[in-house]
Amino acid sequence: MKRNFVYLSLIVLAGLSLIYSCSSNKAKVNPTPSTPAATVAIQNFAFVPATVNIKVGNSITWTNMDTAPHTATDLANAFDSGSLTTGKTFNFTFNTAGTYTYHCLIHSMMKTATVVVTN
Numbered sequence: 072m073k074r075n076f077v078y079l080s081l082i083v084l085a086g087l088s089l090i091y092s093c094s095s096n097k098a099k100v101n102p103t104p105s106t107p108a109a110t111v112a113i114q115n116f117a118f119v120p121a122t123v124n125i126k127v128g129n130s131i132t133w134t135n136m137d138t139a140p141h142t143a144t145d146l147a148n149a150f151d152s153g154s155l156t157t158g159k160t161f162n163f164t165f166n167t168a169g170t171y172t173y174h175c176l177i178h179s180m181m182k183t184a185t186v187v188v189t190n
């Protein structure tokens with residue numbers, strides 16, 4: 072009788088831990104990241120390509136290919152990558168249509184680049 076109770080307790084515990092692990096797994100599921108519509112390389116102190124056209128809801132991933140650090144910083148502060156060292160990436164999703172002009176905060180001589188977001 073006592074033994075049965077121990078088994079029953081173990082089964083209940085196992086069941087509870089299973090439910091718990093399932094629910095905690097569920098909590099870890101992240102919303103689907105929006106797929107990058109475009110990629111921009113920061114290379115030889117320039118944004119390549121200098122103009123990118125995307126749709127609302129899509130994102131752009133910038134990658135710094137230079138040995139020098141760079142930023143991708145919107146002139147109107149819509150986005151700012153912060154300092155990107157070599158090989159680092161920055162992803163931003165554009166949820167508002169418009170034309171975004173951005174530059175590198177570190178190198179004022181770098182040309183500005185443009186993102187055109189349409190509906």
Ligand SMILES: [Cu+2]
Pocket residue numbers: 116140141142175176177178181
């Ligand atoms: Cu720079």
